[in-house]
Amino acid sequence: MSRIVYVNGEYLPEEEARISIFDRGFLMADGVYEVTSVLDGKLIDFEGHAIRLERSLDELDMAPPMSRDELLTIHRELVSRNGIEEGLVYLQVTRGAPGDRDFVFPDPDETPATVVLFTQSKPGLAHGPAAGKGIRVISIEDQRWGRRDIKTVQLLYPSMGKMMAKKAGADDAWMVEDGFVTEGTSNNAYIVKGNTIVTRALSNEILHGITRAAVLRFASEAQMVVEERNFSIEEAQSADEAFITSATTFVMPVVEIDGAPVGTGTPGPVSARLREIYLDESLKAAI
Structure with missing residues (x-):
């Protein structure tokens, strides 16, 4: 079964996931990320990761793309849809795709952030050799x-x-x-x-x-x-x-x-x- 991922408000099969070639994460490494572990189908220290995400975004003068509760809902939905018992949820937020390449930051009112999440199944994560x-x-x-x-x-x-x-x-x-x-x-x-x-x-x-x-x-x-x-x-x-x-x-x-x-x-x-x-x-x- 195809893995379900999240891209800018949509849950999609991974083969259908797309972002623009002008995304600043791709062109400038202009983005931040977090990785949250999943054990027994539950998220480990989600709040800590959410707080650090907000700090990283603030240090790069980027606004949070959504609330912590919305992020939590997406994390849980991906864990459920992909049947993750032990594994990871990867989250990446970039400054978005302004439509062309430029060193100057785009206007955030005109260029929304890109938000991507996906899971990785890691059986034995907690008790590996x-x-x-x-x-x-x-x-x-x-x-x-x-x-x-x-x-x-x-x-x-x-x-x-x-x-x-x-x-x-x-x-x-x-x-x-x-x-x-x-x-x-x-x-x-x-x-x-x-x-x-x-x-x-x-x-x-x-x-x-x-x-x-x-x-x-x-x-x-x-x-x-x-x-x-x-x-x-x-x-x-x-x-x-x-x-x-x-x-x-x-x-x-x-x-x-x-x-x-x-x-x-x-x-x-x-x-x-x-x-x-x-x-x-x-x-x-x-x-």
Whole structure:
């Protein structure tokens, strides 16, 4: 059966979905996006993603194309129509298609935003084998633009980073700027030293992860110490544990960095416990 997608007010079979060649998302990467996980047919942390979407739009001087309730209705409708039990809902909003190419923003009263949503079925998303064995990462130079706190569709360098990792026989890459880790290609990065979880503080240099916020809150509630500061690759390699968080990986252990094992080279107890807590609590609050 064909997947049903949403394009500018219509639910369509994916083969029939079309946007203009003049859409600024295509021509200028002038758009933002969010990805919300689905577990047991319910949305995980939808409100957090909706709030961040509004912030990203505001930072690019774009008005929200619809209310949170309308967005929630579309998300739920797509999950239902496509029978998603475990998977993702991808949402992209661009500045629209003004009818020609120009660097100057079009008048929003004359050019409506483009709104696209689609689902991806991911059976085993919550309990896949990767969490049990951990992932390996390499370090690369962070060459992205300066406003990484805005979740834009400018994903070329993160894609290149994923390919660098793949060519090196690793699973992902951690980006480094001025000697310190910023984040992964599509995730926030952490190390564990004793009972202390260390992760970079929020700023324009990293994405303000929705999963990050939830995990750090759960960690504090579990009496774990959280330290928000910079750390280097060398410090990460000598840590007891390392892990990443994102809406699609939840809490994922990192067992090797640039060929050096982290801790015992196997997933550690802190990341395992945080993953367990996150999944339990997020499922309770899912809508």
